Structures are given as C-alpha cells and as structure tokens.
Amino acid sequence: MYTINRERFLRLMDEQAQFGATDAGGVSRPALSPEDMQIRNWFQQQITANGLKYAIDGAGNQSAILESSNLNAKTLLLGSHFDSVPNGGRFDGALGLIAAFEVLLSIKDAGIALPFHLEVINLTDEEGTLMGITGSRAIVGLLSREELLNPRGERERLTEGMSRAGLSDESMLSAKRDPALLLGYLEVHIEQGTRLEEAKFNIGVVTSIVGIRSYWMTFKGEAAHAGTKPMDKRRDAFWGASAFALWAKDRIMADFHPGVVNFGRIHLEPGAFNIVPAEVKLAVEFRHGEITQLDAMETAILEQAHLAAQEYGLQLEAETGDSLLPAPMADSFVTAIETASEKLGLSHTRLLSFAGHDAQSFAHVTNSAMFFVPSVNGISHNPLEYTKPDDCVNAANVMLQAVLEIAGITT
Amino acid sequence: MYTINRERFLRLMDEQAQFGATDAGGVSRPALSPEDMQIRNWFQQQITANGLKYAIDGAGNQSAILESSNLNAKTLLLGSHFDSVPNGGRFDGALGLIAAFEVLLSIKDAGIALPFHLEVINLTDEEGTLMGITGSRAIVGLLSREELLNPRGERERLTEGMSRAGLSDESMLSAKRDPALLLGYLEVHIEQGTRLEEAKFNIGVVTSIVGIRSYWMTFKGEAAHAGTKPMDKRRDAFWGASAFALWAKDRIMADFHPGVVNFGRIHLEPGAFNIVPAEVKLAVEFRHGEITQLDAMETAILEQAHLAAQEYGLQLEAETGDSLLPAPMADSFVTAIETASEKLGLSHTRLLSFAGHDAQSFAHVTNSAMFFVPSVNGISHNPLEYTKPDDCVNAANVMLQAVLEIAGITT
Secondary structure (H helix, E strand, O other): OOOOOHHHHHHHHHHHOOOOEOOOOOEOOOOOOHHHHHHHHHHHHHHHHOOOEEEEOOOOOEEEEEOOOOOOOOEEEEEEOOOOOOOEOOOOOHHHHHHHHHHHHHHHHHOOOOOOEEEEEEOOOOOOOOOOOHHHHHHHOOOOHHHHHOOOOOHHHHHHHHHHOOOOHHHHHOOOOOHHHEEEEEEEEEOOOOHHHHHOOOEEEEEEEOEEEEEEEEEEOOOEEOOOOOHHHOOOHHHHHHHHHHHHHHHHHHHOOOOEEEOOOEEEEOOOOOEEOOEEEEEEEEEEOOHHHHHHHHHHHHHHHHHHHHHOOOEEEEEEEEEEOOEEOOHHHHHHHHHHHHHOOOOEEEEEEOOOOHHHHHOOOOEEEEEEEOOHHHOOOOOOOOOOHHHHHHHHHHHHHHHHHHHOOOO | OOOOOHHHHHHHHHHHOOOOEOOOOOEOOOOOOHHHHHHHHHHHHHHHHOOOEEEEOOOOOEEEEEOOOOOOOOEEEEEEOOOOOOOEOOOOOHHHHHHHHHHHHHHHHHOOOOOOEEEEEEOOOOOOOOOOOHHHHHHHOOOOHHHHHOOOOOHHHHHHHHHHOOOOHHHHHOOOOOHHHEEEEEEEEEOOOOHHHHHOOOEEEEEEEOEEEEEEEEEEOOOEEOOOOOHHHOOOHHHHHHHHHHHHHHHHHHHOOOOEEEOOOEEEEOOOOOEEOOEEEEEEEEEEOOHHHHHHHHHHHHHHHHHHHHHOOOEEEEEEEEEEOOEEOOHHHHHHHHHHHHHOOOOEEEEEEOOOOHHHHHOOOOEEEEEEEOOHHHOOOOOOOOOOHHHHHHHHHHHHHHHHHHHOOOO
16 A cells, blocks of 8 residues: 655655744744745745646645646646744644645655646635635635735735735736636645544544624614613613523524534623613624535524514614635545545544635535544644644545545555 | 792793703703803802802802801702703703702792801712712812823813813812811702602602722633634633623622612623634623612622633633712701602602712712602603703702701791
8 A cells, every 4th residue: 555755744844844933833924924935935946856847826826746647637636735824833734735745746756647637736825814715716716806905914915925926916816727627626634623632533524614604793772871770671782692692602502513603793882881781783603514504503593683682672783794605525535535544544534624724715616625633632823733743644644545546546 | 838939940940051052952061161161150140140149169169158147157058060961951960050049049038047058059070071070079078189180081171171160270179178167968950760750759869879889800711713613612701701791680680679780891802703702801880879788789790700700611800990989868858858848748759869969979078968850751961851840840849948947947
C-alpha cells in the first residue's frame, strides 16, 4: 500500500510554521499580509524545486500541478490555505495544504499515473481577514464587484493586500474557472472541536457544511420610569428578549441536535439605569447541515420570539440577515474517504462541519468533500492549537488513499 | 373653613405654562436655560407685585417669604420647581409651586398670623438636567465641589447655566442653611403614576421616598465559535444574564411588592453574530421605601445572580453603583396632610414615592413630607401630562389646611 513520506511531511509542517511564527508558538499570517507573502514565496520555491508545475491565478490562488498524461483530463483539486487569523495556530489550513502537497509529491515519487490532473491549491483569504473563503469563491464565480468595493475587512486593507500580491479587482473577478474542467475538490482540516477526541475517532468525514441563517429580532415595549411604573404594568422589552433567548436555545437543544443557535449581539434603547427598556434588538444566528432542518429551526425560533413578545406585551420585528445554504458533500467522495480510512485501519465517523471552509464554495459547482482529524482539546484560532503528529500523518495518508480511490487505483 | 382662591390659582397655572411652552402643549424649561430664566423673572415679579418679600440664595433658589410676627420663629418651606425635563409637561413641579404660592397668598389675604415664617421656594434643577435635586441638596449641605466639577449634565452646560443666573461654584456651596432654623418642608406633586387614579383616591400621602441601589452584574463565560462549539459545551454569558434578569424580576414581584427592579443597560463581549458571548455586563437598579426591604431585595437579587452563574457555568462579578437611602417622611406632617384631606372630604391613601423629589433632601435634616394628586393615565415627563383642575385645586387646599394644622390653627 502506498503511504506518504512521514519524515518529509513533518519537516514541511515544521518549516511552514516558521512563517509569521509568534512567540506564543502559533502563526500570524493574515491574508496577503507581509507574512502571508513570505510563505507564498516559500511555497512557490517548494513547488518548482520539486519539479512541479507552478501556477497562480488572478485571485492569488497558488497551485502545484501534476499533469495527467491525458491532457484532456479534468482536474482534481486538493486544497486548503496558508493564511491564518491574527495570532492563530500552526495547523488550521496549513495542515491541509502540506498534507495535499505531500500527497502530490508521494504520487509523483511513486510514478503513479492518474486519470486526472492533480492540483494542490493554496486558496487566498479563507479566514476572512479581507472577505472570507475568497479564493474558492473567486474560482466558482461567487465573488462580486460589490463585495470587492465593500469588503468586510475594509477596502483599504484589501487594496493594500492586493497590491502586495500584484492583484486587482479585475484580476480577482477573472479567476473564475469553467466547472466542466473540474473533477472535484478534496480537503483535510483539523476539527476545531472535540467530537473526534471525545469519541476516540481518527477521522471525521464531513457530510455537509452547515447552512447559516441570521436575524435581528427587535422587541418593542414601552419606555417608563424605572421607579414609578409598577412592575405588573411594565412592557419591558428586555424581559421579552431574555425569555426568547432562553426558550429558543432550550428548543434548539431539545429538538434540533446537533443544530446550534447563538445570540451574539444586543442593543438596548434608551439604555439608562433608571429607564425601563423600550426596545431590545437581538442578533440571532443558527446553523444546521440540512436545509429541511434549517427551515424547521427557523419556524421554531420565530415561534418562540412571537410567544415571548406575546407573554410580555411587546411588538416583534424579525428582520432577516445574512444567510448561507448548507453545502452537502459529494457522496462518492465521502465514500472514498471512508474506504481510504478503512484500508488504513483508522476509525471514522460522519459529522457536520459547523464552521465554513473552502469546500462549501466548490460544493456549488463540483464534487466537494472534506474530512477532519482531531484537535487536542478542540482549541483553534489560538497559538495553543495542536494536532498530534500521528493524526497529521493520518490526514495525509487518508487523503492519498482517497485520491487513489477516486482514481480507481486499488492497491 | 379657609380655602384658596380657585380662580387666581388656575390663572397662575395657565400663566406659568406660557414660559417655555411647546407646540405639543407642554413646556420645555431645562434648569437655568433661557426659558427657565424667563419664568424665574416672572415669578420674582409675582412675588414683589403681591407685596411679599423676595429672596434668592447662592444656588439660585427663589423664595417668597411671609414673615411671622415672631421674628425668632423657624421657617416652614413649601417648595417645588419650575424647571422641567426637555419637552416635558406643564404640571410636574409647577403645580406644587403655584399651589404653594397660592397658599401663601391666601394666608396673607386672610390675615392669618402664623407661628412660623412661611417660605415658598422654587428649587433649582430638581429634574437633573445639571445635577438633580440640586437646590435642595445645596440647602441641606449635600452638594459637593467634586460634583460641581463633574456634574452628570456636563460641566460646560452647568457653567453656562450658572453664569446665566449669576451663580458660581462658591455661591452654590454657600447656600447651605442652618437646619435649626427650619421647621420643615412640605410639597405637593402630581403622582406620575396611576395608583390614585385606579383606586379612585383624591390624595396620596407619601410615607417614604424610595431608596435606590444599583449594581453592574458581570457574567463571565467563554468566547467560542458559534458554529463548532456544541450547545451543551457552551458557557454562554448571555444565557446566564437572561436567566438572572427573569428570575430576579419574578422574585421581586413575588416577594417585594411594591419594590421594583430594572435592567436598563447591557454590554456584551465580544459582540459578534458568530461568537458565543464571553461576557455580559448588566445594569441592575432596585428601589424600595424601607431600608430593611432594600437590604432583603439586595440579598435576593445577589442570590439569583449567583444561581444563574452557577446554572450556566459562569463567573459572577457584582460591582455596586450609585445608591440613595430611603427618605422616610415626618410622621407629624403625614398626619397633618391626612387630617387636612379629611377636613376637605377628600379620600386619601398612603403610598411610597418611587421617583426622587426635593423632599428627600430635606428629610435628612428636618421634618419633610409630600403628597400626590392624580395624573391622568399616569403620563409624565411628556407634553400630554395632565391633572384635572379639581385635582389641582385639591392640591392647593390640602396644602393650605396642612399648613394650618402644622400651625395648630383649627378652623
């Protein structure tokens, strides 16, 4: 059975962690920052030094390409990202990319002939310092000029980063590829949670990246003197918002496991110690992997909001915010990952990804799949983020076997 | 039986409402604003035109004085305020002052000889545009230089107002009077609530002005990814703060009627749709008329906060804020008001004042008492504030009879 080169792989993992290294033991490589540019240069050198074809597109996505002898073949992308959150860890993104690169080197070393082009791709700005899963959205055509002009990370930072990398609005929009030329996308990532660790699984096979819906729920009561207005005469918007939050989270936990709901922002009017709150605006965000469950959660959450408003004599305004469709992973790729795990004698389980990843962009246009390896204590976006060397090696070996499965090569 | 001059009294009520009149039918006379200065000039003219002694102290408190023939007599103050909140109503403060002035004129007209000096006093800045119950606190020595330098309404506005009225920090502090020269303080005010209206009482005799205590309650949990962190693993500070607010208000309503509690401000960290709240800071304010009840409320509220923190795995920090002692009214004056009401055939009840009034300043150093007349629908600090003419006349007549009671004059 083919396996990756453990020594080379772990050395590359150590090397990548030098770029943007922090005193705390993590890395800080925000997208297109000087530190990100350094690791990009290093990655380009690694690609060419290993005799692979190097390419970069208008969105700054860097590729190492192992071409099939069949030049009309489609391309299987193996991807992840070198960019990190500020003061992040050395595994988030980098593990997936180094594993993919090691898979490509191992296949080249073994002289395996693939029926598809194999392309390892460093996708720009997965973390959202500038816009979020940017490189993958550029490839599938989900990046708009409007967003480039008004990015969540501020236009000035985006233009600075683009100029550092020789990119422009026009080049970003030109990175769109013809989906007909893609066979699919495969990614391995650290779990950023404790489900695998707690249940002692080696591999978590993602069946769907959750969809996200959000609301601003506004409860409107009546401002009143916090002394003279008797308690039983108040229409206190904060009472209603509090009851809603508790009822909604209880309902989601009881009926929609493993779905999640969060109340992450709040605004209260008029906002004085001695005035009964007239208006509370509460941010609600909820996630699930299946669209039918997401629909049912939405109905349940709105129901609880109406009940809370009614209970406390309030008006309710429910305003929808950003949303994201669930991204189901490709069945054939999910099976390939499971088969690969079994061949390697690794335990595996199916799970949802509750965080966003580039795989969700690709799910819109091609076969897309991803799997997780355990994160110690689930710590992530933190210098203490850690995945054991054996789990890192498992990541690369499962990816190698999955690629061979997809290629129909049984060893 | 002596009664006030209804026609003159209602005419004066109409006249005062011209100063700072708003299109909506209310008045806007923030303390020491140009509009407040206009009504002050008018009041001085009314005093002198009626042959009364006029005085003004260093805090800008204006007085109409009817001296007793016994020049060593103490002084009974009848007070209230002409200042209003911005865009307020025409009864809050003004009714009490016009009623007191009419009482003084009626006593003078009737040639009644009092065993004390009778002084009607327009107290500066009751509403707190600048500092709050300012004139009365200056008189009883509860105004500090620190507060003058850092007033809640901003130093610049205070100095502007003081200069408009010819006052200074030094003059404000010089307004303190020797309590030994005071017999007491009496005030009538609109209820600013619906207790009298609903129970159909003419007069509400205040037994105590409530004490106020406040806290910042900080619940500390753990920030987490609002997707990847399973619901049952979260330490969500907002869940704890919500449960605390609901439990505390239920407890206060069940066990501490007519005490009140309010949660008027909130701050949530880090404050993003997709991050589980790590920290919630909640403003808590509670009021009761008896210090023993206030103590028990404080214990109950802290207990609920600790229970909520425990239930949701949070740390609790309880930081005390501003507080105000309850101000019990003088028994003898309370009885005088009740006797006066009965002589006039008016129904009366005892109640707490849940709002602050100048009477609470005077309660620290002398006999102090106040009573309420009904406010239609309890509306206050609003141009729609309204008290019926008969209730206004009752206010003045009860005050007249109460003064005669205190003087020991039975008619």
